[in-house]
Amino acid sequence: MTLLSVTELRGGYGAADEIVRGAALTVEPGEIVALIGPNGAGKSTLLKLIAGLLRPRAGHVRFKDRDVAGLAAPDISRRGLSFVPQERNVFGTMTVAENLEMGGFLDRAATRARMDELYGRFPMLADKRRAAARTLSGGQRQILAMAMALMNAPALLLLDEPTAGLSPRAAEELFGTIVALNEGGVAILMVEQNALEALAVSARAYVLVQGRAEREGRAAELASDPTVRDLFLGGSAPPMLSGNRGDFQ
Amino acid sequence: MTLLVQALLNGLVSGALLAVPAIGFTAMFAVLRFPNFSVSGIATLGAFAGYVAYGAGLQIVGSLAVAFAIAGAAGLFLDRAAHMPLVKQGALPAAIASIASGLVLENVVRLLFGNDMRGYDRPIARDMRIGEVRFNPQQLETMAIALAIMLAVFAALAFTRIGKAMRASADNPDLAALKGIRPQRVAMMASFVGMGLVGMGGMLLGLDSSIDPLTGTRVLLSIFAAAVLGGLGSAPGAVLGAFLIGIAEEVSVLVVGSQYRAAVGFFAILIVLSLRPRGLLGERAF
Numbered sequence: 319m320t321l322l323s324v325t326e327l328r329g330g331y332g333a334a335d336e337i338v339r340g341a342a343l344t345v346e347p348g349e350i351v352a353l354i355g356p357n358g359a360g361k362s363t364l365l366k367l368i369a370g371l372l373r374p375r376a377g378h379v380r381f382k383d384r385d386v387a388g389l390a391a392p393d394i395s396r397r398g399l400s401f402v403p404q405e406r407n408v409f410g411t412m413t414v415a416e417n418l419e420m421g422g423f424l425d426r427a428a429t430r431a432r433m434d435e436l437y438g439r440f441p442m443l444a445d446k447r448r449a450a451a452r453t454l455s456g457g458q459r460q461i462l463a464m465a466m467a468l469m470n471a472p473a474l475l476l477l478d479e480p481t482a483g484l485s486p487r488a489a490e491e492l493f494g495t496i497v498a499l500n501e502g503g504v505a506i507l508m509v510e511q512n513a514l515e516a517l518a519v520s521a522r523a524y525v526l527v528q529g530r531a532e533r534e535g536r537a538a539e540l541a542s543d544p545t546v547r548d549l550f551l552g553g554s555a556p557p558m559l560s561g562n563r564g565d566f567q
Numbered sequence: 568m569t570l571l572v573q574a575l576l577n578g579l580v581s582g583a584l585l586a587v588p589a590i591g592f593t594a595m596f597a598v599l600r601f602p603n604f605s606v607s608g609i610a611t612l613g614a615f616a617g618y619v620a621y622g623a624g625l626q627i628v629g630s631l632a633v634a635f636a637i638a639g640a641a642g643l644f645l646d647r648a649a650h651m652p653l654v655k656q657g658a659l660p661a662a663i664a665s666i667a668s669g670l671v672l673e674n675v676v677r678l679l680f681g682n683d684m685r686g687y688d689r690p691i692a693r694d695m696r697i698g699e700v701r702f703n704p705q706q707l708e709t710m711a712i713a714l715a716i717m718l719a720v721f722a723a724l725a726f727t728r729i730g731k732a733m734r735a736s737a738d739n740p741d742l743a744a745l746k747g748i749r750p751q752r753v754a755m756m757a758s759f760v761g762m763g764l765v766g767m768g769g770m771l772l773g774l775d776s777s778i779d780p781l782t783g784t785r786v787l788l789s790i791f792a793a794a795v796l797g798g799l800g801s802a803p804g805a806v807l808g809a810f811l812i813g814i815a816e817e818v819s820v821l822v823v824g825s826q827y828r829a830a831v832g833f834f835a836i837l838i839v840l841s842l843r844p845r846g847l848l849g850e851r852a853f
């Protein structure tokens with residue numbers, strides 16, 4: 319059974335605003351899928367539409383075989399989908415421990431055990447449990463944001479630019495963490511500007527251009543495709559690839 | 568010197584009484600994101616609800632509970648019916664509507680109880696003295712109740728699940744929603760508890776002096792000043808601001824006379840915000 323299936327999804331930030339224009343993608347249980355593309359392609363907006371932070375104007379989001387398009391964010395989270403936004407992804411005024419507690423808001427009974435498990439997996443969080451989240455470094459904050467998402471024991475984790483603003487070393491460590499989480503059974507849909515690195519850890523990938531998934535294929539194939547390398551992995555202009563759509567399917 | 572110590576002591580009492588509604592005001596701002604000026608009418612309503620309950624034979628704590636419940640319910644109703652639908656258009660329309668709501672409440676109280684001053688019928692207690700400084704044991708009792716309410720609020724924010732959810736929602740509403748915290752429920756909780764505190768504050772102020780339909784209007788500026796001074800949205804800031812305003816108002820009477828007391832709040836806002844635009848403690852929710 320496909321874990322997440324998005325079809326013909328449309329939406330944006332306002333009633334007249336359409337940033338995502340008929341996007342379609344799937345995520346199978348246990349896989350990492352990368353979503354790459356030029357700036358302004360609608361990658362982050364697509365994640366927000368899937369997670370329920372924005373209301374789609376049209377289209378379907380089937381998660382665990384149920385259409386969740388248009389449901390509010392708390393209802394989608396309750397079904398096992400956790401979204402880690404790019405910015406403001408921790409409660410800065412609260413302590414690390416309180417952030418984790420809020421991450422487990424939906425499953426009070428399991429909160430203590432999951433916090434202990436996460437302290438074991440990320441000792442930095444245990445060391446800083448009483449520190450305000452706003453005092454953490456960028457990398458530490460990303461780890462906390464992901465740990466908060468894991469408190470909900472999600473089947474699918476949506477990550478929006480998890481390595482944005484991190485040093486190369488911190489980014490590398492974070493990719494390692496993402497792979498480790500995935501090996502624990504969590505499926506991941508990841509938007510990343512570090513496209514080569516994202517493709518290196520992903521099974522499949524989509525190239526989003528102007529609100530549509532213009533290409534889809536195995537990550538390794540996309541990473542070695544000269545057009546994709548030139549246009550998106552360090553390229554600047556966001557040209558349309560509609561003529562090539564489906565080449566990798 | 569004696570006068571100054573007396574003014575400081577009076578200021579501490581005033582500050583403690585002011586802190587309770589100021590926490591309510593700032594907590595609502597933190598979650599609902601508009602300054603709810605209907606606290607003037609709600610404080611009056613709470614003072615009269617407590618007055619009726621006390622007159623009916625309830626003790627002070629029971630009467631405070633009644634003031635909390637009535638004020639909280641009225642505040643929740645006004646937020647749902649009149650203020651929240653306007654917040655989508657911005658904080659200003661909601662704030663203006665809340666001024667109107669406060670006036671409506673004030674006049675409802677006037678219609679029901681008239682314009683006369685009323686006092687809680689408490690037994691007369693002799694002032695106590697330490698040297699030349701005098702204090703009334705009932706004032707100290709009222710101050711102790713206010714401090715106990717503050718402690719209870721901080722304990723709830725620090726240790727309860729719903730308190731933490733309120734802080735999370737105040738910090739980052741979108742992220743809170745992603746964690747499963749329902750923004751509507753938190754907003755309703757903030758309205759009810761915030762206005763409940765304002766209602767209890769109205770009754771505490773009434774216990775300290777007397778009540779009439781303008782009870783809340785008279786303290787509106789002080790409540791607002793306390794919250795702004797501490798940093799709008801910060802509960803500890805509201806407490807700090809309330810004590811500073813309470814002391815400043817009492818000490819100002821010695822320096823410039825009581826006719827300028829109402830200006831102290833404005834003056835304090837002007838000075839502090841010039842130096843620290845986000846208030847003394849910023850927007851730290853707790």
